[in-house]
Amino acid sequence: MSTPPGTTDSDHPAPLPRPRSASGGTPQQGGHMVICGGDALAHRLAVELADRYGQRVTVVVPSLQHGHGPRIAALAADPQRSVDVIETGETDETALTAAGVEQASALALTSEDDQANLHAALRARRLNPDLRLVVRVFNRRLGQRVEQLLDRTVLSRHPGLSAAALEASTTVLSASATATPALVAAALGGRSHALHIDGRLLRVAELEPGARPDGTPLALLATEPRPGSDPADHLLPDPDTIGADRPRAVLELLGRAEPPPRPRRRPALAGLPLADLFTSRLRWALAALTALVLTLTAVSWQLTGRPPLHAAWLVILDVLGIADPADDAGPAGKTLQILSAIAGMLLMPLLIALALDALGTFRTATALRRPPRTLSGHVVLVGLGRVGSRVLDRLCELDVPVVCVDRDPTAAGVARARTHNVPVVIGDATQDGVLDAAKAGRARALLALTSDDGTNLEAALAARELHPRLRVVLRLFDDDFAGDIYRALRDSYPHAETRSRSVSFLAAPAFASAMMGRQVLGAIAVSREVLLVAALDTTGNPHLAGRTVAAAHRPGAWRVLALDLAAPDRRSPDLADPYTTAPELLWNPDPAHVLADGDRVVVATTREGLSHLTTGTRMTAPQ
Template identity: 35%
Template sequence: MAADPNREPPGRAFVSRLRRNADGRPHFVICGADSLVYTVAEELANAGHRIRLTLVVPSTLRGDVPDLANLRGVRIIRADRLDERTFRSAGLAGAAALGLVMPDDVVNLHAALCAQAVEPDLRLVIRMFNTGLGYGVRRLFADCAVLSDAAMAAPAFVAASLGEVTPTHLRVAGRTLYVARRGEVSPDRLVCALTAADGAGRIDVLPADPPPAAQQPTDLVLAEASGRSAAPVVDAQRRIRARRRRRPVRVVGRALRAALSRKLGVAVLVTLIITVVSGAVLVHADPVDGFWQSIYVTLLTVVGSSDVEVQRNEVAQAAQLVLTIAGLALLPLVTAAVVEGMVNARLELNSGRVAAQYEDHVVVVGLGSVGTRVLRQLNDLGVDVVAIDRRADARGSKAAQQLGVPFIVGDAAREETLRAASIATSRALVVVSTDDVTNLQAALNARAVRPDLRVVLRLFDDDFAQRVQTAFNIDISRSVSRLAAPTFAAAMLEREVLATIPVDRHALLVAAVRVFAGSPLDGLTLSQADRPLSARVIGLSAAGSEWVDWAPDHRRVLAAGDRIMIVARRAGLRALVEQASPPPGLAEEPGA
């Protein structure tokens, strides 16, 4: 989702109809507390528009947030609470749009409600981690875009892990789409044609669906990824059991290694050595008749059944004393070793944590918002995944269980945890936890195990990410805020761009266009929104519903509030948004 230097600045055609202040410039307000507030502000400030920009940030920011003073011409207000008083001091009354990018869903929702009290006629762009809550929030406000930076960044991490230059996978309304050759996709998975060869050496972009006789296997199409996501959980578990049956020796060996704790094993071994040496000294210092008698005396002494015998010599008494003390330590250690070994072996065999049978898989570290989406999209694409998180109750733990993905609870910064995930036989490591130190250490440890491993690393500081990529020869170091900022900026300028698909020399935009009451598109059929070579309709969400119809009837009459999912060129998106917008001065109907 990197910015195209040749693209038209987002929203150029729409700034003219945004509400302006006395100085003739539309006013935008952004509220945030992490690096996303900086990257969105930078995107808007450098977009080439004549706008006024105000940032509302807390008095203390995260250490990875760049210096806000680098943003020229931007007004900065420090406030630890987003309420009506704060918004009035920020000049929200009369503003064109408000971006709420705080890293807390509830804070953003509360701020949106307060902002509506100050300026009811306001476009809201709200950051939400919980997509279910986001769907409900969108219906609360007349003009609102709810975005997830994690959902925007995940395709870039997926593409990087698979060795692709650009992100060609995107997840929209629970559906993962990807770019493929027509010959590699079954007709029932086809969403839209992206390119078509005319036979004379010319390539058409976003063509009308050609007749079967004219279709070329090399044409690019947008297709739906099914992978393993549609299979029931029992099928995923059956596949895991089948892999184990094919490699029983490796699985059993893995379980035995898991059963042996290193520290506990060393303690037991040291105690046994003390027992053997002391027993030998005791038997030598106080000879008994026969080998059995030697074992008998030693073991009874170990378990604490020895009597005080003052007639023995000093060496025998010392050996007996050491044996008795060693026995007191040995019995609990043996009991703990047996219990821990049984528990660990059972977990390894039954919970799907055994990853030794995997090869050419992707290891995902961190099952937070970004990691969970990366895991789901890789699974949709049919790629084997092994997940790691230090918390058993991580956000994506249930998703891993439902999809039959092996889930290792441990610290990815430790080499033994990475080895447990079969890092040596993996195709890539994707490190997307929320701790920069853990992420970098995991990446370096993985490279120590396998120097040629593809590593995709998430870092919060974009400048740090670029320097790490160069200094440590990491394949891809990315900042989620940098990946998501263009879409947030576009949404504030009244565009809802979901993803960018590079095709040949073109950048195709996947977007959702809302139909407003009184617009030229209101009352027309869906077929009139579909424009070959410019904008292709791929889905429709009816007014008041979040469900997307991926095979809509093109004869359907559009109504206010409908959202059209399209793949378009920049000019095609601009033309369709203008067609879906009401004429200047015409108010939107209530409830639209």
């Protein structure tokens, strides 16, 4: 483990010592991986790179005593892992130099501060223009622009670089966006979620025994594990050995993703719930008053002989109290005027009540929508931070009814909820009555996605008291704690579905794969395992090159889904673009087709399988 750096000042930082390995020697330089961050993602990413990919890793942490610093320090103290640690308060040029960025092959910036990550990325690119950068950025629009800026630096040094290689030089990822599909899939259970690849929609459908997929099946992703078997044995099985009498998850090809329609300009009041502006009691009162005016008009028409429209005009004037007394009218006319005046007296409080009720509803509608009284079968989303905002967007894309809960009215996702016209309950989900207001007792699922593990757990337990069979998905930062909570809730509520998810656990494989220079197109959660959909180059890969599509399939590890038909210099740098106008993938390629050097394929793979595919190492034969 490295010794803490010397004290520094803001203008003239003192030189940092060279990183020290866990064994006390100087770590090898050149070709290693550098991670800057002290959070859960940095810890999980270091484990992924060291254990799955066998890489030498140097982690630059702000503190070894706070956050995940002690856990990262424990990795460096483990002689079985090649991990080194540097403690520094700021990721400046001195810290990057001490970590060996100039000789490193890849750098990951995992801090939750977008500006700090982008600043460090620019410094690192200046120190090593050939460095592969993976930057965690929540603001995707800003990240894409900085990604283009960083790529131009590489292109200036290598003008003939292919688009695919340029794409791998800088990758901007969001941990919340990477983990969102798996969180939504866990909440919706049997309802599938979609991946957008090459302009096509790929749906992950969970099928009951005997059920057939609706779309074109691409791959059998998983089946129900047998009792006592290895949890990984049910992933990517050979379809010829699996019957249709077992529950299974299938990847389906549905069709082309249509570009989203252009938003139309609507009047300012178009989004208001007009039905709520006029309550049922007011509508009945208004209908009764209208009927009374029509009755008085008909009587006036019959008694006076005036035309109907003129009679109606006179009655309305009388109702409003602005007509002259009917001195020259007979007893019938005077009686009619008295009745009209009485109707006018009834109209005034009705109009005042209508105005006050509409004003209150208007204020509520322009602020936050409340859950309808008859709502049921919805998803309760607790926490509207970064992760909650991403999950809210995905649920709205799938047209799933949602009720949001957050104790902070200024949270990042509250404005998004207002944009989507989604009901929001402001309050602490752990307090009495808050989940009741969100109609959690009639919900189909609850997603607890706050940044506090205790709050998420308490909200889940409170929701289970309201609905013992409620499907619950917890966001927990500690992986071990997530596993313990999952088992405890499963044992306490055996008839309910419980899923515990760590965002770092779901996002780390995508970050690690990007550091290895491969493009991960999506992540699929199957039980507590993660399947990845990735685009790989077959050149020099012993598992792919020279093999047929059928022979390249490795049960429990990976399966080829599609073949890129475009020439290497014309390939799309981003197959995950959902609205591409030039699709280039051949899905379900001929099993007899031989993969050659220079081909690009899309595979569904486990994390361990991707490690072997990217490193070219052999796998032990399946038992």
